[in-house]
Amino acid sequence: MRARMLESGGFWRALFSVLAGLLLAALLMKASGYDVGAALSALWSGATGIAPGPSRGPNQIPIGIGAWKAHLDKFVLAQSLARATPLIWAGLSVALALRGGLFNIGAQGQLIVGALAAAVVGMLGKGSEAGGDVTGGWPPWLHVPLTLLTGAAAGAVWGAIPGWLKARRGVHEVLSTILLNYIAADIASYLVTHGLKDPNSHSMAPQTGLMAASAWLTPAVPGSNLTVGLLLAVTAAALVAFLLQRTALGYEIRAVGLGQAAAEATGIPAVRTLVVTMGLAGALAGLAGAVEVMGVHHRYVPGVAATYGFDGIAVALLGGLTGSGTVASGLFFGLLASGASGMQRSTDVPDAITVIVQAVVILVIGVRYLRKRALPPLVAAVLDTDERREEDADRI
Amino acid sequence: MSDLAELTSPIDNAIVRLENITKRFPGVVANRGVHLRVMAGTFHALIGENGAGKSTLLNILYGRYRPDAGRIFVRDEEITEALESPADAIRRGIGLVSQHYALIPALSVLENIVLGAEPTFPGGALRLGPAAERIAALSEQLGLGDLDLKARADTLSVAAGQKVEILKALYRGAQILLLDEPTATLAPQEAESLFALLHRLVAGGTTVVFVTHKLREVMAHSDRVSVLRAGRNVGDFNTRETNERDLLRRMIGTRGHVPLDIDRTLTGELVVAAPQAPTGPTDSPTPTPVFVPRPPSGSPLLQVEGVTVRNARRAIAVRNASLEVGMGEIVGVAGVDGSGQRELAEAIVGLRRLEAGRVFLAGIELTRMSVRQRQEFGVAYIPEDRQRDGLVLDFSVAENYLLGHETKKSWGGGWLLDPQRMLARAVQMVERYDVRIGFTGVETPAGMLSGGNQQKIIIARALASSLRLLVASQPTRGLDVAASQFVYETLRQARARGLGVLLFSLDLDEIFQLADRIAVMFNGKVVGVVPRAQATPEQIGALMTGATWQQTGEKGKGNQGEMPPGAGPGALP
Numbered sequence: 024m025r026a027r028m029l030e031s032g033g034f035w036r037a038l039f040s041v042l043a044g045l046l047l048a049a050l051l052m053k054a055s056g057y058d059v060g061a062a063l064s065a066l067w068s069g070a071t072g073i074a075p076g077p078s079r080g081p082n083q084i085p086i087g088i089g090a091w092k093a094h095l096d097k098f099v100l101a102q103s104l105a106r107a108t109p110l111i112w113a114g115l116s117v118a119l120a121l122r123g124g125l126f127n128i129g130a131q132g133q134l135i136v137g138a139l140a141a142a143v144v145g146m147l148g149k150g151s152e153a154g155g156d157v158t159g160g161w162p163p164w165l166h167v168p169l170t171l172l173t174g175a176a177a178g179a180v181w182g183a184i185p186g187w188l189k190a191r192r193g194v195h196e197v198l199s200t201i202l203l204n205y206i207a208a209d210i211a212s213y214l215v216t217h218g219l220k221d222p223n224s225h226s227m228a229p230q231t232g233l234m235a236a237s238a239w240l241t242p243a244v245p246g247s248n249l250t251v252g253l254l255l256a257v258t259a260a261a262l263v264a265f266l267l268q269r270t271a272l273g274y275e276i277r278a279v280g281l282g283q284a285a286a287e288a289t290g291i292p293a294v295r296t297l298v299v300t301m302g303l304a305g306a307l308a309g310l311a312g313a314v315e316v317m318g319v320h321h322r323y324v325p326g327v328a329a330t331y332g333f334d335g336i337a338v339a340l341l342g343g344l345t346g347s348g349t350v351a352s353g354l355f356f357g358l359l360a361s362g363a364s365g366m367q368r369s370t371d372v373p374d375a376i377t378v379i380v381q382a383v384v385i386l387v388i389g390v391r392y393l394r395k396r397a398l399p400p401l402v403a404a405v406l407d408t409d410e411r412r413e414e415d416a417d418r419i
Numbered sequence: 420m421s422d423l424a425e426l427t428s429p430i431d432n433a434i435v436r437l438e439n440i441t442k443r444f445p446g447v448v449a450n451r452g453v454h455l456r457v458m459a460g461t462f463h464a465l466i467g468e469n470g471a472g473k474s475t476l477l478n479i480l481y482g483r484y485r486p487d488a489g490r491i492f493v494r495d496e497e498i499t500e501a502l503e504s505p506a507d508a509i510r511r512g513i514g515l516v517s518q519h520y521a522l523i524p525a526l527s528v529l530e531n532i533v534l535g536a537e538p539t540f541p542g543g544a545l546r547l548g549p550a551a552e553r554i555a556a557l558s559e560q561l562g563l564g565d566l567d568l569k570a571r572a573d574t575l576s577v578a579a580g581q582k583v584e585i586l587k588a589l590y591r592g593a594q595i596l597l598l599d600e601p602t603a604t605l606a607p608q609e610a611e612s613l614f615a616l617l618h619r620l621v622a623g624g625t626t627v628v629f630v631t632h633k634l635r636e637v638m639a640h641s642d643r644v645s646v647l648r649a650g651r652n653v654g655d656f657n658t659r660e661t662n663e664r665d666l667l668r669r670m671i672g673t674r675g676h677v678p679l680d681i682d683r684t685l686t687g688e689l690v691v692a693a694p695q696a697p698t699g700p701t702d703s704p705t706p707t708p709v710f711v712p713r714p715p716s717g718s719p720l721l722q723v724e725g726v727t728v729r730n731a732r733r734a735i736a737v738r739n740a741s742l743e744v745g746m747g748e749i750v751g752v753a754g755v756d757g758s759g760q761r762e763l764a765e766a767i768v769g770l771r772r773l774e775a776g777r778v779f780l781a782g783i784e785l786t787r788m789s790v791r792q793r794q795e796f797g798v799a800y801i802p803e804d805r806q807r808d809g810l811v812l813d814f815s816v817a818e819n820y821l822l823g824h825e826t827k828k829s830w831g832g833g834w835l836l837d838p839q840r841m842l843a844r845a846v847q848m849v850e851r852y853d854v855r856i857g858f859t860g861v862e863t864p865a866g867m868l869s870g871g872n873q874q875k876i877i878i879a880r881a882l883a884s885s886l887r888l889l890v891a892s893q894p895t896r897g898l899d900v901a902a903s904q905f906v907y908e909t910l911r912q913a914r915a916r917g918l919g920v921l922l923f924s925l926d927l928d929e930i931f932q933l934a935d936r937i938a939v940m941f942n943g944k945v946v947g948v949v950p951r952a953q954a955t956p957e958q959i960g961a962l963m964t965g966a967t968w969q970q971t972g973e974k975g976k977g978n979q980g981e982m983p984p985g986a987g988p989g990a991l992p
Contacts, residue, residue, distance in 0.1 A: 268836075269835060269836050269838075270834060270835055270836060271825045271826050271832050271833060271834055271835075271836060272834075274818070274821070274825045274832075274836060275825060277814075278811055278814065278818075278822060278825075281811045281812075281813045281814060282807070282810065282811035282812065282813070282814070284804075284807045284808045285807065285808055285809055285810055285811050285822065286811070286822070287770060287790065287808075288768070288770060288790070288800060288802050288808040288809065289790075289800075289822040289823030289880075290789070290790040290791035290794050290823040291791075291822070291823060291825070292789065292791065
């Protein structure tokens with residue numbers, strides 16, 4: 024009874040998983056002989072940009088709005104939020120697919136494809152440069168949406184392929200999306216060392232040429248990576264929530280996700296729905312890639328995708344597969360990752376804490392979904408005994 | 420109830436004694452202070468409607484559920500605390516054959532039987548030899564000698580699978596055998612063979628506790644019977660000293676909402692007493708004709724021509740099947756489980772691709788149409804597996820009611836959903852059909868409802884569209900008497916409205932009660948179509964198990980142009 028679990032225990036389970044993860048990380052730090060207090064303090068200020076106030080001693084967190092403002096490093100906070108942006112996109116991708124009954128392990132590949140396609144379109148329309156002035160270039164109001172759309176479209180195609188394979192050929196999407204991740208990464212690394220390699224690059228660096236400035240997203244805080252991309256992600260989250268709850272298509276996606284046989288028997292075109300679900304999920308992941316190249320790197324470089332696609336799984340699970348939940352958990356993981364980097368810089372504690380927290384989240388929350396939705400039936404049956412009993416009980 | 424005092428006395432010869440068992444589930448009390456005594460070496464029937472708490476009681480005795488209150492004694496030893504899991508129950512000689520059978524499809528019969536107590540060599544390798552000998556001897560002794568221990572479980576019929584489960588329980592040392600509605604999916608002959616086996620077991624000293632809601636089985640086979648209603652034990656009887664009428668009264672109680680004509684139900688005549696038709700025109704004062712075959716008026720509504728269909732495992736499940744259904748006619752399709760009925764039904768509604776053949780509705784070819792397109796032409800489907808194919812269990816009642824109609828404005832569907840209208844429609848439906856949904860209303864997940872109420876939603880949803888053909892697959896499977904009556908009434912009203920009804924059922928009684936004509940499937944073929952008035956259950960039963968029409972002893976009677984070409988008398992291999 025997943026729906027009920029989300030309504031009733033979802034939030035507390037999420038909170039529990041996060042606290043358990045942080046506690047485990049703290050215990051490991053302690054066991055390794057680090058100063059846990061200092062590490063957590065560094066984690067906090069690295070994540071939020073709120074520095075410990077000098078008048079209150081090194082480990083204290085300031086209280087009160089005035090105190091916050093005085094000690095807020097906007098740049099650090101902006102970087103943390105920027106870090107959250109691709110996580111929210113990727114989390115939405117995984118969440119939407121899972122609501123449709125599909126376990127999208129392929130957000131990573133869809134993200135790479137989206138980033139690459141966006142970079143290619145971004146390199147167009149540069150116009151001609153004469154004496155420092157650019158003439159004949161594309162205007163940003165055209166170039167930015169076009170680049171975003173291209174990234175979304177490329178991701179959608181990459182996502183729709185496993186959707187189609189699943190619907191028509193019965194290929195499990197976990198398998199096909201993992202394989203497509205490799206294909207995407209390898210195609211990308213081939214292209215950036217051959218056809219799309221930056222001709223101006225003097226180094227051996229495999230990367231595409233620089234995108235036109237008209238396709239860049241401008242930073243919200245000067246020098247930071249935070250752009251309008253975050254706002255777009257939050258908007259997308261609202262749209263995903265609206266789609267799922269208030270439209271016929273979203274209803275069909277949920278129906279197929281929770282009961283494909285019943286959906287088919289009542290006339291919902293399951294094949295079409297599966298392909299559309301994965302296409303939309305791919306588009307969201309593709310947008311993650313597009314926003315990254317447009318806002319941060321301004322060209323495609325290998326590694327632009329980091330592990331965002333996979334991180335999206337933990338984000339989606341922690342967020343309870345809802346739009347707002349995904350935004351919240353994306354922000355949490357973004358801040359956590361950013362804070363951990365800061366912690367590693369200032370206290371030497373490895374930033375593996377993020378991985379630990381993610382792992383605990385997946386274990387605590389994920390197992391409940393995975394055993395029913397995404398695992399092979401036999402494995403699911405083995406893991407499922409407890410829940411099946413619960414459901415038996417419901418019907419007496 | 421009179422022997423309550425007797426029940427609480429500590430000394431008697433009961434092998435199983437339940438005292439004051441109470442079990443609550445969220446929102447429901449499944450058992451309320453149930454007392455039950457089962458004598459050693461008896462055949463004890465446990466009857467009651469769905470939701471009466473029969474299965475829960477069995478599951479408590481089997482260690483699957485822990486009671487919230489009450490005590491459990493086996494052989495006068497209290498095991499309330501010790502009974503923590505089925506393993507504890509098995510150790511005490513209790514075995515359960517559950518409603519949905521629990522064999523692992525990919526394992527052999529032998530492997531399934533030893534599963535849970537696998538004999539091994541030191542070091543852990545499986546040692547099946549001696550076990551195989553023991554099991555072969557055991558099955559020989561029980562008259563199951565023709566059971567192939569090497570066969571894969573998924574090749575077995577339901578009836579054979581059940582026997583394997585019984586064998587498994589006995590192999591594990593069960594002296595108390597619990598069976599949860601074992602005859603629900605069996606053909607009459609198979610059920611008889613199961614009862615013969617159970618009687619041999621009882622004669623050998625095994626205690627059998629048997630859950631059912633078929634009164635005839637209780638009267639024919641049990642020694643003792645206990646009636647559960649709304650979680651309570653409302654009476655224990657020696658079967659010889661009671662009768663069906665009395666048992667039915669106790670089962671149903673005095674609930675007013677379903678008028679039941681008990682006498683007619685018992686004699687197999689059917690109830691036409693439901694006062695208000697829940698759907699369709701209700702102004703006609705003439706009762707629905709019962710048992711009068713209505714000849715199809717004009718050209719048939721549904722024509723199925725030479726249809727061949729594969730099942731999920733890509734094997735041919737339906738071979739060259741032909742059928743016709745007229746307007747205002749119920750055609751019953753009989754056959755033992757796995758004869759291809761499910762696949763044929765799915766092919767007609769558009770869920771299964773045809774390998775060959777064609778399907779027409781009122782002259783329009785449906786063969787290549789999708790499920791939705793067929794719905795738009797007036798085909799509705801009541802699927803066999805209502806929890807899998809009929810409902811999304813995690814969806815609310817309202818969401819389930821919208822299923823398949825989500826693109827229609829009048830349903831609150833369309834590109835943008837209209838939740839207000841959707842909820843209003845669902846509330847209306849719930850009131851009209853008297854769906855019991857509890858205090859959370861139409862937001863209640865469908866998975867929380869009883870089978871009868873789930874079926875009501877499916878039926879309401881099917882009937883609410885403009886309809887010409889209703890394909891109903893096992894529409895009363897697992898339903899209690901009242902809910903089954905509702906389904907029967909619905910099908911009759913559909914017929915009265917001039918719809919064609921194609922009723923697939925494993926229950927011959929049901930087919931004889933409803934159908935104007937009966938088609939029989941055997942081994943994927945339609946082996947005969949006869950007017951109900953010219954058939955007897957024995958003949959149909961014989962056809963279902965592969966006899967030819969001549970062998971049924973009624974030479975020529977059914978051979979009146981009703982047989983499809985090639986499937987008539989003598990056409991069987």
